[in-house]
Amino acid sequence: MAVKFYKSENQVPLEMHKVRMVQKLNLLPVDERLRAMQEAGNNTFLLNNRDVYMDMLTDSGVNAMSDLQFAAMMRADDAYAGTETFTRVKAAIKEVFGCDNVLPAHQGRACENILAEAYCAPGKVALMNFHFTTTKAHATRCGATVEELVDPAGLIPQSDNPFKGNYNLENLRNRIDEIGSENVAYVRVEAGTNLIGGQPVSLENMLAVTDICHEKGVRSVLDASLLQDNIYFMKTREARCKYMELKEIYHLLADHFDIIYFSARKLSFAKGGIICSKDPKFTREMQVYIPLYEGFLTYGGIDVRTMEAMAQGLYESLDMEYISQGPLFIDYLAKELDAYGVPVILPPGGLGCHLNAGAFVPDLPHNQYPAAAVGCALYIISGVRGMERGTVSEQREPDGTERYAELELQRLAVPRRVFTLSQIKYVADRVKWLWDNRNLIGGLEWTEEPDVLRFFFGRMKEIGYWQEELVAKFKQDFGDSL
Ligand code: F0G
Numbered sequence: 001m002a003v004k005f006y007k008s009e010n011q012v013p014l015e016m017h018k019v020r021m022v023q024k025l026n027l028l029p030v031d032e033r034l035r036a037m038q039e040a041g042n043n044t045f046l047l048n049n050r051d052v053y054m055d056m057l058t059d060s061g062v063n064a065m066s067d068l069q070f071a072a073m074m075r076a077d078d079a080y081a082g083t084e085t086f087t088r089v090k091a092a093i094k095e096v097f098g099c100d101n102v103l104p105a106h107q108g109r110a111c112e113n114i115l116a117e118a119y120c121a122p123g124k125v126a127l128m129n130f131h132f133t134t135t136k137a138h139a140t141r142c143g144a145t146v147e148e149l150v151d152p153a154g155l156i157p158q159s160d161n162p163f164k165g166n167y168n169l170e171n172l173r174n175r176i177d178e179i180g181s182e183n184v185a186y187v188r189v190e191a192g193t194n195l196i197g198g199q200p201v202s203l204e205n206m207l208a209v210t211d212i213c214h215e216k217g218v219r220s221v222l223d224a225s226l227l228q229d230n231i232y233f234m235k236t237r238e239a240r241c242k243y244m245e246l247k248e249i250y251h252l253l254a255d256h257f258d259i260i261y262f263s264a265r266k267l268s269f270a271k272g273g274i275i276c277s278k279d280p281k282f283t284r285e286m287q288v289y290i291p292l293y294e295g296f297l298t299y300g301g302i303d304v305r306t307m308e309a310m311a312q313g314l315y316e317s318l319d320m321e322y323i324s325q326g327p328l329f330i331d332y333l334a335k336e337l338d339a340y341g342v343p344v345i346l347p348p349g350g351l352g353c354h355l356n357a358g359a360f361v362p363d364l365p366h367n368q369y370p371a372a373a374v375g376c377a378l379y380i381i382s383g384v385r386g387m388e389r390g391t392v393s394e395q396r397e398p399d400g401t402e403r404y405a406e407l408e409l410q411r412l413a414v415p416r417r418v419f420t421l422s423q424i425k426y427v428a429d430r431v432k433w434l435w436d437n438r439n440l441i442g443g444l445e446w447t448e449e450p451d452v453l454r455f456f457f458g459r460m461k462e463i464g465y466w467q468e469e470l471v472a473k474f475k476q477d478f479g480d481s482l
Pocket of ligand 1: 057058059060107108109110132134190194223225226263264265272273
């Protein structure tokens, strides 16, 4: 919750938790950061974490756990079948979502694999407000095609639209009619829409989507991985949610969606993944794939201690003081940068602060990968690692031509309950310096380009020597400072 300050430069997000365990961080000298970036093939995924000062690659699996989560882990019940731990996971899912039917899987993309195996096939179309990398890869691997129906207003980098993840409902209705209900694998709503900047979907829009699905007889699926941030925005931006209990919102969604799944690396501050439903029909259709790909139905490839942490974390996702921490820090960082003129996605969403690389380096062509270039530059000058969410994260078209991303973003994820405000201020400071020196940022080209999910393991090199010039300017301005 935002606590008002008496005398402060502007509103400060106050932590409602304290740190009781610490991890030492390294901030390498700038020359070593340059070397580390180049050795990593200019791909932030390939950096070693020991070379990273602030790991803002993702909010996934790197959230700080609470004392109660650690305590819960101690009572884990090790059993292949029928572990008491799974009973506690089911009780937590029942409390949060009101669902009785629960399938465990080792993480979010494993749930997507199960969904794809069960419902995607050649000739089927999976409709989404927006794709997520692994979601799309699984659906297409099973032969389906993926179509996105986010309202185009959501793709405008800066606006005052509070729910940029919303579906365009008219297009959804029309596309289902054109495709034919029987050919729709499922209609998927991604809460806190990842690739467009962690942008939320309104409760009204979600319910309207499920109404259309019921009317047309197609399955509705909620990707709830980023639902906790999304619910924070429903509470603070949507009038009808203002006085609703968080639990009421979670339950209402579960009443309307056929299937809910999530990555517990995000929702619940833990690890693992869950598929759940009020209707046993759907879990029955999918359950056969769990022992095949994941593990027995009562652990699904998740370690029992992790399942205990997940169960406790689910209860914590009902606590506004916990779920507001990420969005408030992101809001702080985004507004700090915006005030300086740095192009960021506005309004700020969940997950992280997103730099609009397309506007950061407008003269750098798409085929020199502006979002990746901004990310490399930022690491070199700060030790902060973000993640490219632009053209590199797309897949080439089947004919080999490049598919340019709708938005070229460099994402600075804010893992929940991890960073302090002084660290966030450091990020803001270094991004401002980079903005003032943006003319030094140059392009990248591939040296190794894998066919699938190239952003994970592809390697690139700088075009020319702009990175060395950036380091020289850094030294000129910062002297001996790290
Ligand atoms: N759905 C959404 C909306 C996600 O953001 C992610 C992961 C997944 C599904 C897959 O879950 O990682 O547990 O397999 N997003 C991470 C990220 C990887 O960094 O944005 P997972």
